[in-house]
Amino acid sequence: TTPKSFRDLPYRLAEFGTVYRYEKSGELSGMTRVRGFTQDDAHIFVAPEQLEDELEKTVELVLFVLKSLEFTDFRVRFGKRDPDNDKYGGSPELWDQAEANIRNVLTKMNMDFTEEAGEAAFYGPKIDFVVRDCLQREWQLGTVQVDYVLPERFDLSYTGTDGEPHRPIMIHRAPFGSFERFVGILIEHFAGNFPAWLAPVQARVLPVVDEVLPYAEEVYTQLKEKGIRVELDRRNEKIGYKIRTAEVEKVPFMLIVGKREAEDRSVSLRVKSQGDLGSIPLDETLNRVAEEASCPT
Template sequence: MGAFFYIQKSLSRLRNTKNKLLQEVNMMKLNQAEVQNHRKLGQDLELFTSMEEAPGMPFFLPKGMALRNELEGFWKKKHQSAGYQEIKTPIMMKQSLWEQSGHWDHYHENMYFSNVDEQNYAIKPMSCPGAVLIFNSKRRSYRELPVRYAELGLVHRHELSGSLNGLLRVRSFTQDDAHLFVREDQIKTEIGGILDLIHDIYSKFGFSYKVELSTRPEDFMGSPEMWDKAEASLESVLEAKGLDYQINHGDGAFYGPKIDFHILDSLGRSWQCGTVQLDFQMPQKFGCAYIGEDNKPHMPVMIHRAIYGSIERFMAILIEHYAGEFPLWVAPVQAKIIPISDIHADYAAEVKQQLAAAGLRVESDQRMEKMGLKVREAEMQKIPYLIVIGDQEVQNQTVSIRKRKEKKSNVQKLDEVLKQLKLEIESI
């Protein structure tokens, strides 16, 4: 009996130790999450701000726009090479359009409205109907399909004031939408291509991800048979790609099932970003058609798709994922030039001009402050590279460059520095 009680006591001590360690780990994660909070970093790094004049509608500062422009440029480059055509649709369209699309019945409580020329208009909460109107704007042949439209569409949704959260939950945001119009025999190939594109883009940011297949909700449009067919199509592509996935019963969009992508950040948190949605309903509601090989009209299938989810939310995730220490290619300021004194200012200006002409985002600190202060402030701004210029650099027409958090500086010719930085940027 003594041995039994000894074992029980030892197990109890182990459980207590385990619980204490778990509590400490959770507290460390909470503390780190606060350090990496995107709202704090957004202010500290001068990326974005919020103002009472426009609650839930963020103001992007110059450095935030630099980051945003890089994300959008990368997105456009990837979509162009994948065969997408970029479009832009109006922010405000007639209410009757949203009634026809089904958004009015399912979404009008989250929409903003206006009255123009005695007609009711709605500010778009999503871009799908606009893409449909463009597809329907001319006669289509089966030879044209698939038609792939991509749009960075500004949308507005009325979120409750208490739910607003920096860039994560806003009322005005830009969705990285794409709408594909395909024949039924093209569904699997096109979705397969989308899955490859999503993987390619996420991998550039170092994100791993989980996949969910969301099925028919209670409040759905169309017939159960059509839904079964759509769900089977998505499932077969996931199986063919060998992707592990979970089924999220009843969480599909009202017009079709979807594949959702949850990226995992540096703290192990999961964020739902990408989505691929199969839609047999909207083409039917809008009478979308193409002329088939039999010279008769046929209805295309519509695929809705986003990868970032929204530019704003993805920026928030990146800020927290990297704790503001962005990779060189997306860093708002890529290099900071620090002349040691006024006599080095002219050469510092020349270096800045050459770096900027090469397409780099660079600043120069010309203040009459101590060297240590300027370096510390550049470190706090999490700028990837510091370039120091003193007597030796001016005399030899070189620069002293140091990577953030590294103690050692390298003295190099400027063309060597340009080559090094461009190589690092292009490595994405």
Template sequence: MSAAMVPQESNNHRTLGRKLGLFTFSPEVGSGLPLWLPKGAILRDTLERFLRQEQLERGYLPVITPHIGKIELYKTSGHWYKYRESIFPPMVEPRSDAEERDHWTHSHDSCAAPSFEHALEAEDDEPDGIDVEAYILKPMNCPHHIHIYKSEMRSYRDLPLRLAEFGTVYRYEQSGALNGLLRTRDFTVDDSHIFVTPEEVEEEYINVIKLALFVFQALQLDDFAARLGLRDSASSKYIGSDEEWEKAQAVIMHAVEKLGIPYSIKKGEAGFYGPKLDFLFRDAPGRQWQLGTAQVDYNLPERFDLSYVGEDGQLHRPVMIHRANGGSMERLIAILLEHNGGAFPAWLAPVQVMFIPISDRHVAYAQGVAAQLRASGVRVEVDTRKERMNAKVRDAQEQKIPYMLVVGDKEVAEHAVSVRLRTNENLGAMPLTSFVERITNVINTKSRDL
């Protein structure tokens, strides 16, 4: 189901998130900070496990990094200077006075200890005579991954080195720019940084794009546009030489042309360190949002002085690929909601089966069969409310649950279930073993059909 097939308001992801019990927001917690409810947490966990498994099968290595980092890390990368307005204020800890260590207060520019409010200037080093350590909530994961790469000497035999993390980052978005899950102040990125030799970069980049396309297909997200973001030569925000930018741009263009992907070119949409290919999807009102991205970077390896030992025994500079298949998990789920109206593919649905016992005497059978389905990896609930069967079926359909299993005397006697779909199709009675085979096949193959 596409977003265009459902009225905009009913297909708004915030409306659907409330209706389906996936997430909420609280003004007491803060603007742009989603709270994931149990069904939403199951949805996210299922999506993350799918993405993680696909990455593991392709040689990605999981890592975990802190949610904060020293400000020097982001000065070296350049993020502090390029995106300071979107970075939460620094936290400054004095090293010289132990009594002041635990007394942090907020100032205009930072979360600073007493007498250290002016310890940080916009682009200057620490002032003379002030001994401080400054930390920020990480706005990106790449500097942390770079230091994992740097933690030991690398050989050309170690490359490509694919580091992957579902890393939560923080951006101080202006309140007027916040938009449900589409733009938040904390979000989790399906993030990876791949370190390759210059000879490997194009082949690796092609594999990165193939993985992104596979993910979109599995999520039934077919309608997207690919955009090649290049630097604007009139802007001063970009780093690196013309030669490095031309090499990176050539890698991306060769890759998309080999894969036969139509794409547009947009100047000014590159990262400050390199060009990128973005995958754009529309929300219910038709606005474009970036989900997946893949960027080629010759510049951060230079800034962080990365190296590997080549086949000739000499040190060489690796190339980085920055990659996120779905962008942020929050935005990906928002787009999924608005594209499918909350009717997730069966393998992804938070609740896949709802048992509907016709009367109280059928509850024990429903609960016993539900336990068997759970043992097969199916997410099941049993509706034991004192409601009429038709009302229970209607409620389950409104919750976009793929399968409703009605059980009465006949089903109990025959060890069967009566199957209805959220599409209102009635498949009638079938042996329990047949239904288990059907649903496990749908889940395992990530089928579009029920």
């Protein structure tokens, strides 16, 4: 609501907002197509000379999200207007410019992409990131859109270096798209076998006998203090059963504590996909789990 100048640009606004769409009942499907969903929506206002640099940064953000979550099977779709359809706002010249901006950025980034007429929003062309799930179905997740039209319709302006008003260009971006859809596809993608940093339970402490429970609780507490999502299996069950339960539940780290480990201040470490790594000093184990369970940066 306050006047902006070229010094304020790029001007970035973002929110996590709930969006509602009246999807037909026959089109609803689990978490992937719902009537109410959460979107990581952002709008970035730029001067014309800033557009391509900001677009590149935004595309890099979407790629970071996908690669951090180990989505490697995706394609990039460049959605353009259909010149035979009258639903699009703005002049053909503005559309040509916006499409050229996107094409320049994708080409500069050496990205493989397809150009598809009719896939643009009514206000501008867009870059969609289409992910294939474990059943080879395609889902659009992240999106980046260039908009010359709405700044014109809302009469938006900023003061340029010449002291005169200028029209900004708006970038719409949502790296996740719908959080509900993203999480649903993520669960299926990993079949519940999440990487350690993403697993709901990252580690489980498994005492062999009740008399080592005090030491097991100490191990549990130290893991929690390091920010690890950890559980302590206090059940009066055989250790083989506890291990099997943790394996079925795909817990990344199992820290097994017996009498010898309690005496040596160590743990017997089992790591998902690596198996039994044997007895390891407690401090070394804590550091290893904390490092491998940390979020990618």
